[in-house]
Amino acid sequence: MRSVRLLWFVALVLLVLESASHAQVPRGRLLVTVADTTGAVIPGAKVTVLGLEDATRAAAIPASQTSDEGTATMPNLPQGRYTIVAEFAGFDVGYLRDVRVRPGDNKHIIILKVQGFQESINVGQDSRAAAGDRNATFGSKLSQDEIDALSEDPDEMARQIQDLAGSGATIRIDSFEGVQLPPKAQIKSIHVTRDQFAAETEVPGSVFVDVITQPGIGPIRGQANLSFHNQSMSARNPFAPTKGAEQVGSFGGNIGGALVQRKSNFSVSVNGQNQYITPNRYAAGLNGSTRNEVLQLRQPSTNMNTNALGDYAITRDQTLRLGYTQQRFEGRNFGIGGYDELERAYSYNYNQYSFRIQEAGPLGRRTFINSRLMVGGTNYENHSRIEAPTILVQDAFNIGGAQQAGGTHTRTFTLASDVDYVRGIHSWRAGMQVAGGWSRSDANSNYLGTYTFNSLEDYEAGRPSLYTRQIGNPLVSYFNAQTGVYFQDDVRLRRGLTLSPGVRYSVQTHASDTLAFEPRLGITWSPYTNGKTTLRASGGIFHGWLPTYVYEQTLRLDGTHQRESIVLNPTYPDPGTTGTVIPTNKYLLSDYGLQQNVRYSTGIDQTFSPKFRATVLFNYFHQRQLPRGANLNAPVDGVRPDPAFANVIETVTDGQIIRHEVYVTTNLNLAPGPPSRARLNWRRLTLNANYSFIRALRNSAGPFDPPPTGNLDLEWGHGPADNPYRINLSLISTQVRNLTVSVTANANDGYPYNWTTGVDDNHDGIINDRPAGVGILTLRTPPQHTINTRWAYALTPGAAAGAPPASVRYRVSLYINVSNITNHANLYGFSGNMKSQFFMKPTGSQNPRRIDVGTNVSF
Numbered sequence: 001m002r003s004v005r006l007l008w009f010v011a012l013v014l015l016v017l018e019s020a021s022h023a024q025v026p027r028g029r030l031l032v033t034v035a036d037t038t039g040a041v042i043p044g045a046k047v048t049v050l051g052l053e054d055a056t057r058a059a060a061i062p063a064s065q066t067s068d069e070g071t072a073t074m075p076n077l078p079q080g081r082y083t084i085v086a087e088f089a090g091f092d093v094g095y096l097r098d099v100r101v102r103p104g105d106n107k108h109i110i111i112l113k114v115q116g117f118q119e120s121i122n123v124g125q126d127s128r129a130a131a132g133d134r135n136a137t138f139g140s141k142l143s144q145d146e147i148d149a150l151s152e153d154p155d156e157m158a159r160q161i162q163d164l165a166g167s168g169a170t171i172r173i174d175s176f177e178g179v180q181l182p183p184k185a186q187i188k189s190i191h192v193t194r195d196q197f198a199a200e201t202e203v204p205g206s207v208f209v210d211v212i213t214q215p216g217i218g219p220i221r222g223q224a225n226l227s228f229h230n231q232s233m234s235a236r237n238p239f240a241p242t243k244g245a246e247q248v249g250s251f252g253g254n255i256g257g258a259l260v261q262r263k264s265n266f267s268v269s270v271n272g273q274n275q276y277i278t279p280n281r282y283a284a285g286l287n288g289s290t291r292n293e294v295l296q297l298r299q300p301s302t303n304m305n306t307n308a309l310g311d312y313a314i315t316r317d318q319t320l321r322l323g324y325t326q327q328r329f330e331g332r333n334f335g336i337g338g339y340d341e342l343e344r345a346y347s348y349n350y351n352q353y354s355f356r357i358q359e360a361g362p363l364g365r366r367t368f369i370n371s372r373l374m375v376g377g378t379n380y381e382n383h384s385r386i387e388a389p390t391i392l393v394q395d396a397f398n399i400g401g402a403q404q405a406g407g408t409h410t411r412t413f414t415l416a417s418d419v420d421y422v423r424g425i426h427s428w429r430a431g432m433q434v435a436g437g438w439s440r441s442d443a444n445s446n447y448l449g450t451y452t453f454n455s456l457e458d459y460e461a462g463r464p465s466l467y468t469r470q471i472g473n474p475l476v477s478y479f480n481a482q483t484g485v486y487f488q489d490d491v492r493l494r495r496g497l498t499l500s501p502g503v504r505y506s507v508q509t510h511a512s513d514t515l516a517f518e519p520r521l522g523i524t525w526s527p528y529t530n531g532k533t534t535l536r537a538s539g540g541i542f543h544g545w546l547p548t549y550v551y552e553q554t555l556r557l558d559g560t561h562q563r564e565s566i567v568l569n570p571t572y573p574d575p576g577t578t579g580t581v582i583p584t585n586k587y588l589l590s591d592y593g594l595q596q597n598v599r600y601s602t603g604i605d606q607t608f609s610p611k612f613r614a615t616v617l618f619n620y621f622h623q624r625q626l627p628r629g630a631n632l633n634a635p636v637d638g639v640r641p642d643p644a645f646a647n648v649i650e651t652v653t654d655g656q657i658i659r660h661e662v663y664v665t666t667n668l669n670l671a672p673g674p675p676s677r678a679r680l681n682w683r684r685l686t687l688n689a690n691y692s693f694i695r696a697l698r699n700s701a702g703p704f705d706p707p708p709t710g711n712l713d714l715e716w717g718h719g720p721a722d723n724p725y726r727i728n729l730s731l732i733s734t735q736v737r738n739l740t741v742s743v744t745a746n747a748n749d750g751y752p753y754n755w756t757t758g759v760d761d762n763h764d765g766i767i768n769d770r771p772a773g774v775g776i777l778t779l780r781t782p783p784q785h786t787i788n789t790r791w792a793y794a795l796t797p798g799a800a801a802g803a804p805p806a807s808v809r810y811r812v813s814l815y816i817n818v819s820n821i822t823n824h825a826n827l828y829g830f831s832g833n834m835k836s837q838f839f840m841k842p843t844g845s846q847n848p849r850r851i852d853v854g855t856n857v858s859f
Contacts, residue, residue: 228852595653
């Protein structure tokens with residue numbers, strides 16, 4: 001009997017101890033519902049839970065999929081902190097960071113946004129139907145590895161993005177163009193979209209880069225970065241006898257997170273740069289010698305960028321986004337080097353700021369609205385180092401003052417709104433874009449006069465060919481606005497086949513063109529059931545705007561407000577104009593027609609495997625109504641028709657450009673799937689390759705450049721974009737855990753430049769004459785190529801092996817950037833002036849090898 005009692009006592013003790021052990025490690029159940037922005041649940045979404053503490057990281061938690069009700073259940077989780085990741089094809093990855101699991105049921109919702117913010121894809125849509133969507137193909141999204149490999153410097157980042165996207169890409173920040181790139185920490189995603197033909201598209205072009213930003217999410221987190229470079233980390237410019245002093249120091253930081261969980265988030269960043277360089281002079285000396293030296297005058301500059309972002313969930317579906325950007329730049333001793341002597345230096349101050357507000361979200365289950373407003377301004381001023389007349393010896397050397405004074409002050413706005421409505425086989429979009437602003441400018445130049453000598457021999461003999469001077473008040477004020485309204489319907493005729501008709505109407509103040517209607521039509525077809533092949537053809541009309549600087553020039557130099565005097569073959573050093581009425585130039589604006597661009601495009605997008613994809617595009621442009629100058633008072637047998645004026649140049653719109661383009665883009669990504677815990681993973685490799693061919697011809701040079709032959713048919717030559725080949729290769733490796741290595745290689749044929757006689761052959765006071773039978777931009781510089789690399793190693797104390805970057809709390813990155821590894825001399829500064837001793841010769845080399853080192857700390 002005693003033994004039975006003892007057994008019962010031991011069993012009771014063990015039961016109590018077991019209960020106590022369970023009480024020491026409480027468990028909870030996590031229920032995660034995944035939905036889209038309309039509130040519809042997403043079945044089959046992948047949900048991954050990652051522990052953030054020692055106790056939670058030790059738990060082996062398999063990934064789960066949401067049920068038909070859109071909910072994934074993870075039972076029996078240790079109490080503590082986790083990050084929840086939700087993924088579904090066609091949507092951006094969703095995160096809930098630093099979620100605390102407590103005993104009992106823990107319910108959370110993750111809202112997934114459609115990729116690219118502007119794309120639309122139906123849940124459960126098959127691959128063929130998705131490929132037939134005009135927004136689903138002919139583009140790419142940068143992976144997180146590719147974004148991590150970008151530079152922290154916004155200017156360098158913009159160059160890298162242009163290399164990845166291809167020549168001529170337009171970068172849009174949260175649907176706004178012309179906005180400074182944000183710090184990398186604020187970038188949520190980067191999408192490259194090719195073959196834009198929709199009615200909403202303002203400018204004809206084949207490539208747009210949409211950068212989507214987001215404020216901090218979850219707990220307050222921050223970053224800080226520093227980088228450094230000096231002359232010991234650069235190669236010597238081959239056109240300089242020694243290396244000049246230079247130093248660049250960049251710094252920055254940001255902080256952000258949730259103000260109210262799942263309601264409001266924010267981030268603020270400040271990035272700056274202090275630097276100085278020493279320019280090189282490569283100019284002609286007396287008696288045909290060459291002056292090749294490092295100038296003993298530094299060019300210091302400071303740059304400061306401030307970015308602030310915030311969002312607020314007005315309702316479950318409607319989000320209000322706010323943004324502020326400011327860029328300040330100050331520089332001294334600019335304008336020297338090359339042909340320009342020390343006294344040509346000037347300083348300038350630049351300040352640009354903008355406020356942005358965006359409201360977007362669904363209205364019911366069929367309608368989506370995206371409205372945005374940006375207001376801002378720019379203040380820009382110049383100041384010459386010395387005040388003195390200028391002497392220009394064409395493509396030999398320039399001396400005297402820079403004659404830079406005053407500045408420009410603008411206040412601008414951009415208002416846009418799109419409304420999408422989906423019903424049946426139709427996806428309608430209607431919208432409008434209005435941009436404009438007020439400008440006040442007292443920018444003044446050439447107010448002390450400029451002598452122009454055709455050659456070094458003429459300078460030594462004291463024989464200038466031209467004397468010009470601007471006299472009067474330069475102050476002008478004006479308002480400009482340009483508006484586009486559009487409507488488009490994407491009609492899904494059948495699975496894999498979409499027809500996209502649309503129309504746009506453009507109008508602008510100061511332009512007399514009121515018939516700028518722009519019909520557009522595109523067809524996207526995926527002929528096979530696997531959806532791996534997409535064919536597209538499109539055509540339409542696009543209009544370009546009247547540049548505001550053209551209108552400003554006609555206001556300022558109208559022959560009365562401010563006068564531009566001109567004297568042919570003046571006396572030197574005194575032109576003898578005192579007390580004499582001198583004929584002046586005058587600039588006029590004709591009945592300006594908006595530039596009309598007829599564009600046709602065709603292409604194929606082929607997915608060979610989930611890891612390899614290629615796109616080929618062909619574009620044809622015919623641009624009519626291109627602005628060019630017409631001299632209404634050109635000399636006839638040496639006599640002006642109106643002796644009261646010199647040149648009367650009217651901007652007319654009868655020029656043309658014809659352009660053919662071929663783009664080939666390939667992407668090889670060997671790094672899909674979840675992060676690996678292995679130290680070495682040979683499959684984590686991404687390769688992008690771009691090739692372009694552009695053949696461009698034009699018959700006019702610019703809005704105030706009259707053709708020296710007087711006949712547009714004799715002016716045809718290359719356009720500035722003409723390039724027989726441009727190749728970009730980008731390799732990003734994350735094969736070694738925590739080490740990101742990127743290598744980019746760029747190669748292109750040379751750039752076209754003008755061949756001129758260097759003499760005013762037609763005696764009109766404009767030295768732009770070319771040899772007989774020679775068109776515009778007929779010479780070409782030598783080919784160029786550059787190889788750059790970036791190595792970044794991340795230290796992640798306390799993080800689990802293979803954890804995604806979003807879940808890492810502390811991160812220290814050390815990086816090194818090397819530009820132009822091989823120190824290849826990419827030559828520039830070629831003179832097309834037959835009178836110059838540098839005719840068809842280079843005077844400089846771009847981008848000698850340079851090394852920058854830096855660090856980035858996340859906390």
